[in-house]
Amino acid sequence: MKKDKMQEAGKQEFILKSGLEIHQQLDSHKLFCNCPGILRKDKPDYEVERKLHIIAGEGGEVDEAVMFEASKDKKFVYQGYYDNTCLVELDEEPPYEINQEALKIAVQISLLLNCEVLQDSQIMRKIVINGSNTSGFQRTVLLARGGFLDTSFGKVAIDYVFLEEDSARPASSQEESDPELENSVSYKLDRLGIPLVEIVTGIMHSAEQIKECALKIGEILRVCKVRRGIGTIRQDLNISINCNGDESERVEIKGFQDPKIMNLTVEKEVERQKKCLKDNSCKKEVRRSNPDGTTSFLRPMPGAARMYPETDLPLLHIPRGLINEAKSSLPRMKHEIKAELSAEGLSEELVKLILDENKVPDYKELLGVYNNPNLIAKMLVLWKREICSREKISEKDIGKRLTLDVLESILVLVRDKKIDESRAKSVMAEIAGGKDINSVLKLESIDNLEDEIIKLVREKPGLTANAYMGLAMARFKGRVSGKEVMEILNKIVK
Numbered sequence: 001m002k003k004d005k006m007q008e009a010g011k012q013e014f015i016l017k018s019g020l021e022i023h024q025q026l027d028s029h030k031l032f033c034n035c036p037g038i039l040r041k042d043k044p045d046y047e048v049e050r051k052l053h054i055i056a057g058e059g060g061e062v063d064e065a066v067m068f069e070a071s072k073d074k075k076f077v078y079q080g081y082y083d084n085t086c087l088v089e090l091d092e093e094p095p096y097e098i099n100q101e102a103l104k105i106a107v108q109i110s111l112l113l114n115c116e117v118l119q120d121s122q123i124m125r126k127i128v129i130n131g132s133n134t135s136g137f138q139r140t141v142l143l144a145r146g147g148f149l150d151t152s153f154g155k156v157a158i159d160y161v162f163l164e165e166d167s168a169r170p171a172s173s174q175e176e177s178d179p180e181l182e183n184s185v186s187y188k189l190d191r192l193g194i195p196l197v198e199i200v201t202g203i204m205h206s207a208e209q210i211k212e213c214a215l216k217i218g219e220i221l222r223v224c225k226v227r228r229g230i231g232t233i234r235q236d237l238n239i240s241i242n243c244n245g246d247e248s249e250r251v252e253i254k255g256f257q258d259p260k261i262m263n264l265t266v267e268k269e270v271e272r273q274k275k276c277l278k279d280n281s282c283k284k285e286v287r288r289s290n291p292d293g294t295t296s297f298l299r300p301m302p303g304a305a306r307m308y309p310e311t312d313l314p315l316l317h318i319p320r321g322l323i324n325e326a327k328s329s330l331p332r333m334k335h336e337i338k339a340e341l342s343a344e345g346l347s348e349e350l351v352k353l354i355l356d357e358n359k360v361p362d363y364k365e366l367l368g369v370y371n372n373p374n375l376i377a378k379m380l381v382l383w384k385r386e387i388c389s390r391e392k393i394s395e396k397d398i399g400k401r402l403t404l405d406v407l408e409s410i411l412v413l414v415r416d417k418k419i420d421e422s423r424a425k426s427v428m429a430e431i432a433g434g435k436d437i438n439s440v441l442k443l444e445s446i447d448n449l450e451d452e453i454i455k456l457v458r459e460k461p462g463l464t465a466n467a468y469m470g471l472a473m474a475r476f477k478g479r480v481s482g483k484e485v486m487e488i489l490n491k492i493v494k
């Protein structure tokens with residue numbers, strides 16, 4: 001009865017089923033060779049032409065999407081640079097062992113997404129037919145699964161985390177707008193092989209939840225060692241609807257650059273699928289996200305037949321040690337740092353300034369010199385600013401004069417009761433005004449260097465003689481000779 005009434009009113013009840021796939025580049029060298037993966041704007045050093053040939057997947061079948069692309073019989077031109085692409089990108093040399101740093105970053109991301117990391121995994125080849133991989137496949141490995149994220153709409157499952165290599169990028173902006181339609185396509189090899197994580201979420205039921213989930217994953221990625229800027233993160237969306245009991249086919253929408261159009265795109269795609277359900281024209285397919293929120297057909301949905309094992313590489317084993325190391329050095333989320341700074345007694349304003357100005361590492365370093373959180377926070381973010389506006393000194397100049405070393409010297413004087421805490425600000429102002437630090441602080445030569453160095457070794461135990469040397473030279477800058485310091489270190493550090 002209810003269903004009929006709804007239809008009478010011209011309204012259709014539907015349930016949205018949508019999952020996110022997020023691809024993020026990691027900030028490390030390439031995944032299966034040692035090339036740096038720097039994107040270049042200058043002219044390439046060489047060009048190579050290729051055509052792709054169809055082969056069957058692991059199950060012996062040829063994928064529908066593969067057939068579709070092969071039917072276009074395209075020619076591919078690859079542009080490379082001698083100093084940042086090698087024979088691995090050209091598929092003329094087997095891949096090297098997987099990049100251990102990228103592996104560790106990806107494990108950290110997996111742990112922050114509450115996933116179980118798989119210790120043994122088969123690296124796979126995923127057939128890619130638009131020419132963006134010279135080999136015709138992309139290497140990918142399932143790293144972790146079974147995680148979750150809390151959102152205000154409830155838990156969202158994180159189904160899988162993959163570690164994979166990025167593809168080559170279209171060489172010109174014209175092709176970037178539509179590489180699928182060209183008969184000859186040029187790609188730059190500089191992006192090919194850059195490590196990527198692919199995060200696949202479980203099903204969500206509203207556009208708002210999808211957006212919140214995407215933002216939360218973005219927050220997690222940003223505290224890890226990932227690349228920043230346009231093109232370093234790509235979001236795809238899987239959408240299907242259940243309309244009055246009828247299921248539409250799942251559609252994959254690729255290439256969200258702007259999360260702001262996500263809600264609009266979901267809305268428009270739902271309308272399109274409702275219409276498809278009505279005229280029975282639903283297809284599984286991959287579509288492209290357009291800036292106006294609409295989508296357009298890109299290619300058929302690739303199936304399972306496009307995966308087969310990478311036989312050039314052994315089974316990937318992730319030792320327990322690597323997982324433990326990733327765990328113990330897990331980056332902390334912004335809200336955790338906030339809570340810690342507040343617990344150290346800093347006001348809300350100081351916490352905000354320290355986070356906004358990215359001063360947490362400096363704050364921590366100075367805290368190691370003298371445990372006085374409020375004084376340090378004020379020196380780092382509050383007084384500098386006050387001095388700037390009062391003395392009419394540019395931010396650039398004050399940054400050059402009140403370096404971390406200078407602040408540390410002032411702090412040491414306060415700690416050692418050579419000046420009173422209340423003088424710290426005026427000392428800063430004098431130095432900011434252009435006075436020489438030594439004349440302001442009336443630094444005298446160090447009477448007993450050996451005692452000072454023993455003190456330094458006790459403050460930071462367990463380092464090498466060279467590391468102490470660096471610390472000593474930074475602390476006693478201009479007042480001691482390196483030779484003298486090394487002689488003392490050789491006596492006291494084994």
Ligand SMILES: [Zn+2]
Nearest residue numbers: 033035085086
């Ligand atoms: Zn390379």
